[in-house]
Amino acid sequence: xxxxxxxxxxxxxxxxxxxxxxxxxxxxxxxxxxxxxxxxxxxxxxxxxxxxxxxxxxxxxxxxxxxxxxxxxxxxxxxxxxxxxxxxxxxxxxxxxxxxxxxxxxxxxxxxxxxxxxxxxxxxxxxxxxxxxxxxxxxxxxxxxxxxxxxxxxxxxxxxxxxxxxxxxxxxxxxxxxxxxxxxxxxxxxxxxxxxxxxxxxxxxxxxxxxxxxxxxxxxxxxxxxxxx
Numbered sequence: 001x002x003x004x005x006x007x008x009x010x011x012x013x014x015x016x017x018x019x020x021x022x023x024x025x026x027x028x029x030x031x032x033x034x035x036x037x038x039x040x041x042x043x044x045x046x047x048x049x050x051x052x053x054x055x056x057x058x059x060x061x062x063x064x065x066x067x068x069x070x071x072x073x074x075x076x077x078x079x080x081x082x083x084x085x086x087x088x089x090x091x092x093x094x095x096x097x098x099x100x101x102x103x104x105x106x107x108x109x110x111x112x113x114x115x116x117x118x119x120x121x122x123x124x125x126x127x128x129x130x131x132x133x134x135x136x137x138x139x140x141x142x143x144x145x146x147x148x149x150x151x152x153x154x155x156x157x158x159x160x161x162x163x164x165x166x167x168x169x170x171x172x173x174x175x176x177x178x179x180x181x182x183x184x185x186x187x188x189x190x191x192x193x194x195x196x197x198x199x200x201x202x203x204x205x206x207x208x209x210x211x212x213x214x215x216x217x218x219x220x221x222x223x224x225x226x227x228x229x
């Protein structure tokens with residue numbers, strides 16, 4: 001929640017060139033996934049869900065709740081020419097007593113993205129959009145699709161008033177337990193400075209079965225799927 005990671009998930013950052021990374025419309029299906037969550041070592045619960053809003057618009061939500069923090073991310077997107085396009089997003093966090101809320105707008109008619117809320121002036125935009133750009137949450141859908149298809153996992157993320165190029169590489173296969181059942185997962189990793197995101201992708205599952213984000217070699221956020229509906 002997010003993300004690259006600070007107080008929110010960065011699935012890009014789990015992230016998760018959309019010219020190659022956007023999923024075809026036919027591949028977009030509603031789901032709800034419950035996660036066991038760990039935030040800075042404190043246990044909690046997480047949930048991801050995807051629901052159709054109207055027409056070809058979809059809403060993708062992520063929430064994490066623990067005694068230490070509450071994190072919420074949401075993205076509304078559509079499918080255009082075989083690509084997923086972020087249209088708007090919201091990101092709120094409460095860590096102890098500190099609250100932050102940010103809102104994103106992706107105006108494809110003007111070709112720019114802007115941010116409002118608790119953002120610094122130099123992070124408000126506008127940022128010029130390119131075909132295939134996506135936000136942190138949408139990278140999850142792209143990452144799963146590309147890892148399963150054996151495609152390159154390279155993405156341009158437009159988030160928080162800046163752009164980042166994220167590249168994931170396969171680091172091996174690993175068994176992962178889901179609902180008491182062991183399943184084989186493809187393990188992928190992306191490093192950006194002192195931050196690393198590791199994701200476990202299981203065939204047939206719409207989102208990563210596990211997402212681990214690390215900072216300075218320490219675990220920051222760890223999500224492990226418990227059930228997918």
